[in-house]
Amino acid sequence: MSPVQKRIFINKLALIFSTLSAIIALAFLFWILGVLVMKGLSALNWNIFIYEGAPPGYEESGLKHALVGQLILVGMATGVGVPLGILAGTYLSEYGKNSKLANTIRDISDIMMSAPSIVIGAFVYAIVVLPMGHFSAWAGSIALGIIMIPIILRTTDDMLQLVPGTLREAAFALGAPKYKVILNVVYRGAKAGILTGVLLGVARVAGETAPLLFTSFNDNFFTTDLSQAMPSLTVTMFNYATSPYEDWQQLGWAAAFILSMFILGLNILGRLILLSTKKGK
Amino acid sequence: MASIIDIKGECALHVRNFDFTYKGATAPSLKKISMPIAKNSITALIGPSGCGKTTLLRSFNRMHDLYPGNKYEGEILFDGRNILDPKEDLIHLRTRIGMIFQKPTAFPMSIYDNVAYGLRLKGIKNKSELDGRVEKALQDAAIWKETQDRLKHDANGLSGGQQQRLCIARAIAVEPEVLLFDEPTSALDPISTQGIEKLVIELKEKVSIIIVTHNMQQAARVSDYTGFMYLGDLIELGYTEELFVTPKEKLTQEYITGKFG
Ligand SMILES: Nc1ncnc2c1ncn2[C@@H]1O[C@H](COP(=O)(O)OP(=O)(O)O)[C@@H](O)[C@H]1O
Ligand SMILES: [Mg+2]
Numbered sequence: 316m317s318p319v320q321k322r323i324f325i326n327k328l329a330l331i332f333s334t335l336s337a338i339i340a341l342a343f344l345f346w347i348l349g350v351l352v353m354k355g356l357s358a359l360n361w362n363i364f365i366y367e368g369a370p371p372g373y374e375e376s377g378l379k380h381a382l383v384g385q386l387i388l389v390g391m392a393t394g395v396g397v398p399l400g401i402l403a404g405t406y407l408s409e410y411g412k413n414s415k416l417a418n419t420i421r422d423i424s425d426i427m428m429s430a431p432s433i434v435i436g437a438f439v440y441a442i443v444v445l446p447m448g449h450f451s452a453w454a455g456s457i458a459l460g461i462i463m464i465p466i467i468l469r470t471t472d473d474m475l476q477l478v479p480g481t482l483r484e485a486a487f488a489l490g491a492p493k494y495k496v497i498l499n500v501v502y503r504g505a506k507a508g509i510l511t512g513v514l515l516g517v518a519r520v521a522g523e524t525a526p527l528l529f530t531s532f533n534d535n536f537f538t539t540d541l542s543q544a545m546p547s548l549t550v551t552m553f554n555y556a557t558s559p560y561e562d563w564q565q566l567g568w569a570a571a572f573i574l575s576m577f578i579l580g581l582n583i584l585g586r587l588i589l590l591s592t593k594k595g596k
Numbered sequence: 597m598a599s600i601i602d603i604k605g606e607c608a609l610h611v612r613n614f615d616f617t618y619k620g621a622t623a624p625s626l627k628k629i630s631m632p633i634a635k636n637s638i639t640a641l642i643g644p645s646g647c648g649k650t651t652l653l654r655s656f657n658r659m660h661d662l663y664p665g666n667k668y669e670g671e672i673l674f675d676g677r678n679i680l681d682p683k684e685d686l687i688h689l690r691t692r693i694g695m696i697f698q699k700p701t702a703f704p705m706s707i708y709d710n711v712a713y714g715l716r717l718k719g720i721k722n723k724s725e726l727d728g729r730v731e732k733a734l735q736d737a738a739i740w741k742e743t744q745d746r747l748k749h750d751a752n753g754l755s756g757g758q759q760q761r762l763c764i765a766r767a768i769a770v771e772p773e774v775l776l777f778d779e780p781t782s783a784l785d786p787i788s789t790q791g792i793e794k795l796v797i798e799l800k801e802k803v804s805i806i807i808v809t810h811n812m813q814q815a816a817r818v819s820d821y822t823g824f825m826y827l828g829d830l831i832e833l834g835y836t837e838e839l840f841v842t843p844k845e846k847l848t849q850e851y852i853t854g855k856f857g
Contacts, residue, residue: 485701485763487662489714489770490691499713503704 355572358565368535368546371560378570380537381551384452385574387539388531388547389521391456396463396520397513403464404471404509409497421472424465435461436526444530452545455531459520466519470512471505478504507592511585518581522574524549548574599844600631600833603821608774608804609633609656610673614680616651619665625651627828629670633774638796638805640819640836642812644857647825649808653776656806657693658686674774691718693774694767699783700759702751707734707743710751710762714770729769737765738795757788764795768803775799777807781814793818812852816840824848 316324366377403420411417427435436458443454478501486496502509524547527533532544533554548570556567610633616626626648633639641649651660658679660666668680679689691714703710711730720726730747734740739761743754751762760780767775777796781789796805796818809815815822816836823833824847832845843849851857 479701481697481699481701482703484659484662485695485697486703486713488657488659488690488695488697489717489766490687490689491713491717492687495717499705500703506704 351568351572351575354568355575358569359572363566363569367537368551371558371563373562376562376566378548378551378566378573380534381546381548381570382573383537383539384531384534384546385521385548387452387541388455388459388527388545389517391452391541392459392463392520393513393517395456396460396516397467399460400464400467400516401471401509401513403468405475405497407468407472408475409493409501421469424468427461428465428469431525432458432462432523433525433529436529439526440529447542450530450532450544452531452541452543454529455527455545455547458526458530459523462523462526463516463520466516467512470515471509474505474508474512475501477508507588511589514581514585514588518578518585521578521581522549524553598630598830598832600830601821601835603632603634603637605637606635607632608635608674610671611652612671612673614652614655614668614670614672616648616655616660616669617667618651618660619663619667623828624669625828626655629830631823631830631833633804633806634821635804636800636802637820638800638807638818639821639823640815641806641808641823641825642810642815643825643831643851645810648828649825650778652825653695653778653806653808655680656774656776657690657695658684659695661686691770692772693776694770694772695776696760696763696767696778696780698779700756700763702754702759702762704750704752706748707751707754707762708747711766711769714766718770733765733769734762736768736799737761738791739765755788757784757791760784760788760792761795764792764799768799772803774804774806777805779808779810782810789814812840824851826851 362375363377364379364382366375367380368378369376403424407417407420411420439454439458439461443457444450447454482500482504483496486500487493491500527547527550531547531550533550534544534546535551536546538545552567552570552574554567555563555570558564558567611629611631614626614629615624617624629652641652643649654660655668656672656679660668670680671678672680674689674693677684703713705713708730711733712726715726715729720729731740731744734743739758742758743762746753751759754762760783764780780796781792784792793814796807799805800820807815807819819836821833822836822839824831824839824843824845826847832839832843832848834844839848840852843852
């Protein structure tokens with residue numbers, strides 16, 4: 316083989332291998348999605364939204380408790396995590412800039428982002444659950460909020476830094492005080508990016524199970540009492556899917572389907588928002 | 597030594613022995629600058645890239661204060677006060693001395709809100725007063741016709757030249773006494789450039805203008821006075837028609853005949 320033929324051969328080989336790998340990876344993805352949709356759709360019915368958990372064998376059993384619990388847990392985490400994350404990100408981009416303190420916060424936040432979520436669950440268990448003496452929705456939300464903060468902080472920081480400095484200068488040149496420059500020029504310029512970060516942050520914590528096992532634990536009944544254990548889709552899914560009862564397993568699939576669609580929807584929405592602003596430019 | 601003419605009428609600003617040093621720099625970027633800025637006239641600043649034109653321009657509205665560690669020395673007198681005084685109220689100063697940047701800086705909001713921005717900062721809330729002043733500013737910036745039907749549209753939908761006019765409208769809406777232009781046409785096509793130049797000339801009836809340009813023809817076309825800067829020094833300030841025909845300094849002569857720069 317001449318050197319040129321050899322290179323062409325290696326080129327082809329590499330192309331074949333990388334294409335094959337991509338197909339294998341995608342095949343698994345579609346396999347998972349396919350099973351999820353088939354099993355999940357067949358398990359879906361109105362009872363799921365009407366009834367709370369019941370012992371195995373009961374006709375009138377559903378996921379209302381877990382759906383509402385999930386919304387409460389994620390909602391409270393969002394209520395705390397989003398403002399804190401955005402404010403901290405604003406500090407980094409607009410005030411701390413490249414100072415030592417700001418860069419240290421960025422590093423710590425990055426470490427937190429890659430910390431296993433179960434560790435954060437154990438932490439909240441130690442500082443909230445043990446002193447209170449029992450599991451609670453508060454503890455679950457705190458754990459999810461802690462997981463959410465670094466994600467939102469980082470995207471806010473990045474998105475604010477993408478706003479051109481000349482836009483800030485132009486606002487200052489009109490006599491705007493700094494807080495107004497940030498509030499009505501910088502935030503507006505980064506609106507879509509920050510919103511996308513928030514959606515991705517919410518999507519990320521919505522799928523968490525491990526930190527909830529330590530904190531909000533689980534309950535098979537409908538509750539809105541924040542100081543007690545609270546059911547969630549993820550933990551309920553784990554319990555039902557691993558149970559030996561056919562009807563509980565069905566509910567587990569339904570929970571998996573609903574949760575996946577919720578997270579998929581958030582991700583798609585985030586992408587659409589980014590796309591629509593790019594087109595606008 | 598530098599050759600600085602005395603100007604005929606009133607002065608809008610007076611620079612005296614002004615030094616400017618960027619944070620961390622070993623030498624000042626502007627050295628002992630002294631010059632008058634004539635009222636209701638256009639003063640152009642020309643000179644090769646990096647000679648300090650932008651640095652000088654951004655001193656007039658204390659833009660350098662946005663980045664800590666820069667150092668001003670000397671005086672810039674405005675209305676009898678030294679605006680380099682650390683106690684100067686920068687927010688107030690910047691409503692009196694406006695600035696137009698090299699690239700259009702339309703805010704991510706509607707055309708109307710862009711122009712109303714400075715007015716609202718001044719505390720004007722009355723809808724009809726805002727409407728009136730927004731329209732007046734857009735008319736004075738010669739962009740009212742194109743925008744009157746789409747005031748609520750996003751300003752980023754305008755062309756580059758229109759955006760630059762919008763920025764001028766936004767700046768003049770608050771009725772400043774001085775306007776600073778930093779190469780306002782360098783990002784624009786020739787037709788838009790012509791329009792902006794015409795507008796700048798019209799504006800001098802109401803405001804005093806300082807315009808930085810790397811384009812000598814532009815300086816010759818629009819300005820009454822021209823200052824030639826070189827390596828942080830002001831080499832010469834003269835009447836525009838004189839400076840380009842009979843410069844007093846050898847360096848100016850060399851620059852305008854294209855020997856360097
Ligand atoms: N932010 C800055 N920090 C340090 N030095 C700067 C900064 N901006 C400009 N300079 C320096 O100051 C000098 C004058 O720059 P500038 O005023 O931008 O020139 P011009 O506008 O005439 O092209 C240059 O030597 C430049 O390198
Ligand atoms: Mg410049």
